[in-house]
Amino acid sequence: MHLELVGIKKTFIDEKQGKETSAIAHIDLQIEDGQFISIVGPRGCGKTTLLRIISGLEKSFDGEVFLDGQKILKPNHEVALVFQQYALFPWRTMCQNIEMGLEIMGIGKLERRSMAEEYIRSFGMNGFEDQYPCQLSGGMQQRVAIARSLIMNPKVVLMDEPFGSLDSQTRNDMQEFLMDLWLKRNLTIIFVTHNVDEAVFLSDRIVVLSKRPARVLRAFEFNSPRPRDRTSKVANDIRREIIGILRQERTALVCGQ
Amino acid sequence: MGRYLPLLLLICLWQLLCSLGFFPSYVLPSPIEIINAFQALLTIGMPPGHLLYNHVLYSLYRVGLGFSLACVLGIPLGLLMGWFPQFYRLFSPIIELVRPIPPLAWIPIAIVWLGIGIRSAVFIIFLGAFFPVLLNTASGVLSINPILVDAAKTLNATQKDIFFKVLVPGSLPSIFVGMRIGMGVAWMTLVAAEFTGVKEGYGLGFMIMTARDIQRPDEILAGMCIIGMIGFTIDWLLRRWESSIKPWE
Numbered sequence: 001m002h003l004e005l006v007g008i009k010k011t012f013i014d015e016k017q018g019k020e021t022s023a024i025a026h027i028d029l030q031i032e033d034g035q036f037i038s039i040v041g042p043r044g045c046g047k048t049t050l051l052r053i054i055s056g057l058e059k060s061f062d063g064e065v066f067l068d069g070q071k072i073l074k075p076n077h078e079v080a081l082v083f084q085q086y087a088l089f090p091w092r093t094m095c096q097n098i099e100m101g102l103e104i105m106g107i108g109k110l111e112r113r114s115m116a117e118e119y120i121r122s123f124g125m126n127g128f129e130d131q132y133p134c135q136l137s138g139g140m141q142q143r144v145a146i147a148r149s150l151i152m153n154p155k156v157v158l159m160d161e162p163f164g165s166l167d168s169q170t171r172n173d174m175q176e177f178l179m180d181l182w183l184k185r186n187l188t189i190i191f192v193t194h195n196v197d198e199a200v201f202l203s204d205r206i207v208v209l210s211k212r213p214a215r216v217l218r219a220f221e222f223n224s225p226r227p228r229d230r231t232s233k234v235a236n237d238i239r240r241e242i243i244g245i246l247r248q249e250r251t252a253l254v255c256g257q
Numbered sequence: 258m259g260r261y262l263p264l265l266l267l268i269c270l271w272q273l274l275c276s277l278g279f280f281p282s283y284v285l286p287s288p289i290e291i292i293n294a295f296q297a298l299l300t301i302g303m304p305p306g307h308l309l310y311n312h313v314l315y316s317l318y319r320v321g322l323g324f325s326l327a328c329v330l331g332i333p334l335g336l337l338m339g340w341f342p343q344f345y346r347l348f349s350p351i352i353e354l355v356r357p358i359p360p361l362a363w364i365p366i367a368i369v370w371l372g373i374g375i376r377s378a379v380f381i382i383f384l385g386a387f388f389p390v391l392l393n394t395a396s397g398v399l400s401i402n403p404i405l406v407d408a409a410k411t412l413n414a415t416q417k418d419i420f421f422k423v424l425v426p427g428s429l430p431s432i433f434v435g436m437r438i439g440m441g442v443a444w445m446t447l448v449a450a451e452f453t454g455v456k457e458g459y460g461l462g463f464m465i466m467t468a469r470d471i472q473r474p475d476e477i478l479a480g481m482c483i484i485g486m487i488g489f490t491i492d493w494l495l496r497r498w499e500s501s502i503k504p505w506e
Contacts, residue, residue: 074410075410077412077413081411083404089405
């Protein structure tokens with residue numbers, strides 16, 4: 001797997017007012033197989049837009065996204081996207097949600113049910129198969145959303161602040177859950193967050209974006225072994241540096257520069 | 258049960274005032290007289306020989322036909338209007354113009370077009386039910402979180418998959434609201450619709466109009482109660498059906 005973003009640029013056009021807003025100024029990025037990359041940046045800096053571009057959901061932008069040399073033109077199962085609001089289908093049970101992609105592929109009822117059950121077991125969600133999303137906790141809902149993407153065997157998993165709406169304890173649990181998953185399944189993950197601690201705990205590489213219009217300010221390589229100590233000296237140093245950069249960006253934003 | 262107590266008291270008071278002779282029975286019959294009239298409708302019929310259950314069946318048949326037609330046309334059109342903005346732009350001005358015309362105002366032209374008989378009656382009932390079904394379906398589609406459509410797309414969904422696996426189930430709650438409102442309106446237009454569609458000499462609307470012709474307020478009121486109770490029962494059945502096919506709410 002090799003994902004390459006070349007000269008990504010995105011401008012929103014407000015047709016009514018004839019106004020153009022630049023969301024992404026210029027981003028080049030290369031992601032290698034098995035990497036865990038976090039993208040951090042100030043609120044509203046175009047992180048979500050970037051993920052939508054990579055996933056193929058966003059159609060109008062400049063630049064190109066290549067997955068294994070193939071240009072990504074429309075959304076498909078090779079690039080999974082996990083949303084902050086989970087985006088589970090409320091009318092489907094846990095199992096039916098996880099099966100959705102398989103169902104679309106035309107895989108038989110029994111086969112997809114047993115595939116989904118395997119995920120449910122390994123994600124520790126037994127006993128909730130036939131519950132509807134509204135009956136599940138936030139952490140559980142997000143695990144269902146992750147299972148729904150992974151069952152399609154994606155080459156790369158995009159995650160848009162997946163733990164943003166969880167309380168801090170559940171959030172820590174979910175970070176460890178994800179880390180475990182990444183280690184066991186050799187996933188490639190692009191993880192958008194504005195939580196620096198989370199990025200430092202999880203990633204091999206942290207890309208810091210500027211305020212809108214977004215460009216890459218710095219990229220940190222961080223190769224300490226896992227599981228990581230959240231309070232080690234290296235982790236703290238990187239955290240301090242990133243927080244410093246982000247604070248500068250915020251001040252610039254306030255001053256309107 | 259306690260919440261029906263005021264109703265019970267009201268009926269008792271009504272009976273009492275009638276027994277004491279406050280209202281003459283040709284103006285306001287007492288509850289007991291209405292119950293007797295109900296029995297007469299069951300056994301003798303109004304007009305005599307036309308028994309109550311036949312009136313009920315004819316009315317249900319007309320409402321069923323008009324309502325089904327409204328659903329068969331309203332739901333697909335509503336889904337299309339909700340999903341394709343072009344469709345919405347095409348139809349909404351027409352709908353905005355036609356919808357404020359009360360179904361009953363269509364009766365004269367319905368008679369001109371379709372003659373006196375079941376066709377006009379069904380047409381009027383259809384008009385009453387169609388707009389609530391259509392508009393609620395469309396707004397149901399519009400209220401679906403776009404993120405669900407995006408999620409389906411990243412799972413390889415085609416337009417057809419999105420339509421059947423996201424839009425239809427996602428708008429189901431609104432479709433049911435539309436159907437319940439539509440059924441309510443359909444049932445309400447029934448009596449008036451049957452002024453036009455009574456060649457067969459049956460129908461609850463026809464029945465109470467006949468009762469009026471021969472000055473039987475007890476049978477009119479009994480007929481009104483029956484119409485109300487059937488309307489209530491149909492709504493209850495729709496709600497039961499609703500909760501059985503969408504257990505996630």
